[in-house]
Amino acid sequence: MDSNKLVRAICSFIVPGLGQLINEKIGRGLTILIVFVILWFALLFTGIWYIQNIFGIIFRILAAYDAYTYDGF
Numbered sequence: 001m002d003s004n005k006l007v008r009a010i011c012s013f014i015v016p017g018l019g020q021l022i023n024e025k026i027g028r029g030l031t032i033l034i035v036f037v038i039l040w041f042a043l044l045f046t047g048i049w050y051i052q053n054i055f056g057i058i059f060r061i062l063a064a065y066d067a068y069t070y071d072g073f
Contacts, residue, residue, distance in 0.1 A: 005068050012067035013060045019067025032063050 012019025017033030036059055043052040 005070075008070070009064040009068035013064040016060055016063035019064065020070075023067060023070045025070070028066075032066075036063070 008019035008022050010019075011022060015033070016036040017029040017031070020029030020032060023029075036056075039059075040052065040056060043055055046052075
């Protein structure tokens with residue numbers, strides 16, 4: 001297993017989009033981060049906290065998977 005891939009995936013799980021930024025996919029990383037923040041705050045104000053938590057976990061897993069599967073081209 002490539003340790004760089006694992007580091008990028010962990011970074012992207014902690015802060016969605018960070019792994020993509022490390023991969024030098026600036027547009028994709030910023031898009032993921034901005035969409036995550038906007039949707040997270042939108043769900044925050046609905047008052048349904050468990051949907052916000054489920055969304056956050058699923059979104060983080062998808063962002064980490066995207067950062068992990070990046071091949072470098």
